[in-house]
Amino acid sequence: MPLKLSITDAGFEEDFVKLLGMKRESDADVDAAVANIIADVRARGDEAVCEYTNRFDRLNIDASGMAVTAAEVDAALDEVDADLLKSLELAATRIRSYHEKQMPTDERYTDETGVELGWRWRAVSAAGLYVPGGLASYPSSVLMNAIPAKVAGVERLVMVVPTPDNKMNPLVLAAARIAGVDEIYRIGGAQAVAALAYGTQTIKPVDKIVGPGNAFVAAAKRRVFGQVGIDMIAGPSEILVVADGSNDPSWVAADLLSQAEHDPVAQSILITDDAGFADRVQVAIDAHLEKLPRAEIAGASWRDFGAIVLVENLSQAPALVDRIAPEHLELAVDDPDALAEDIHHAGAIFLGRYTPEAIGDYVAGPNHVLPTARSARFSSGLGVLDFVKRSSLIKCTPESLAKIGPAAIALAESEGLQAHGLSVAIRSNQM
Ligand SMILES: NC(=O)c1ccc[n+]([C@@H]2O[C@H](COP(=O)([O-])OP(=O)(O)OC[C@H]3O[C@@H](n4cnc5c(N)ncnc54)[C@H](O)[C@@H]3O)[C@@H](O)[C@H]2O)c1
Ligand SMILES: N[C@H](CO)Cc1c[nH]c[nH+]1
């Protein structure tokens, strides 16, 4: 059964801290396994990548079989149902239009001393896009990864995707074609992240790795950070629903299960002010689980990591939400905007009873690659800004250098860095 907490219980604070500390993705054994895989890929390149791929995804490939060819992508496109392709194109259009609005602008101005200042944005040269594929396949994640990279102007888009038992969903390849991915490799897990970060004989290294994945992928991204950039920790999915008693329990139950069905270590939490409603949601969850094909995964997630938190009044919810800092937050209440005003930490906020989280997973437009494991306290969802970086611009004239130079010379001397002072003084007759 999921955890049941009530804010009026004496032990509430202790139980809530326990809920926050639930270990879902950062086990020491996962990290140790990942460290070994990364070291091995660095040492042996393709050979190690293929060995791990064959072991974990039950394939039988060597280096020549890692890349997905253009002919395979063509064949996949032919295979995809026309209506499904239309849905994918609609999603792509909406995602592109949302992300185009995120493109930051350059700035240039002259200050009162005559110094010209500013900044300019440039894209990273090569991005590695991790598309998960272990327990489910994610054409939608191809679009969410690749479209913002393309909007930002990244030149080389390299996608990795595991294909357990050598089964590739043709829609994944169709999405890659629609989004303009340049290279695709049928590899996943920590070995794929290591190959992207350090390069192998077949795969040239990238500058930044983005995308969601399971605990192994999240741990690998943490470990290669520094060698390459990463977007964030986007691990096993999470949903937090804040709902009053006026909701249909069956709708809220479906929302909780929508994220639980991703992974046995996904997490779904309900905060409500109505104990009877909480019971009705549990009944509805049991009923949905009777029929859902992924009941085993969703049921395990709800049982082991789910929680129902009972509050006296929904005005107590924002403080709890902020401490959880969920990946997805649904506010199923009469005035969701008012409640949202008091919330600071959530990857994406779904406002009102008619905005199920799943609409954001596919077609709303904002990115579904979002920070998990409470990292929404300091990270944002994937976007164009993840694929660009900013260079500062500084331009002095003899006159403006003479105006601000003396302060620089004084500060350089105070730091004992005479060459710094000299390089300013030598240009501005201050020696
Ligand atoms: N936060 C987000 O934005 C977001 C978006 C989509 C999906 N997700 C999450 O992504 C995850 C996808 O997970 P998945 O498993 O389906 O696919 P995945 O591609 O992330 O992981 C599959 C890979 O894990 C590796 N692996 C599995 N068992 C291993 C072991 N014992 N040792 C070493 N490596 C091992 C294998 O290499 C395999 O290829 C889910 O947790 C889902 O909730 C998150
Ligand atoms: N909910 C996932 C992010 O946690 C994204 C996704 C893709 N497909 C379905 N869902």
Ligand SMILES: [Zn+2]
């Ligand atoms: Zn989802």
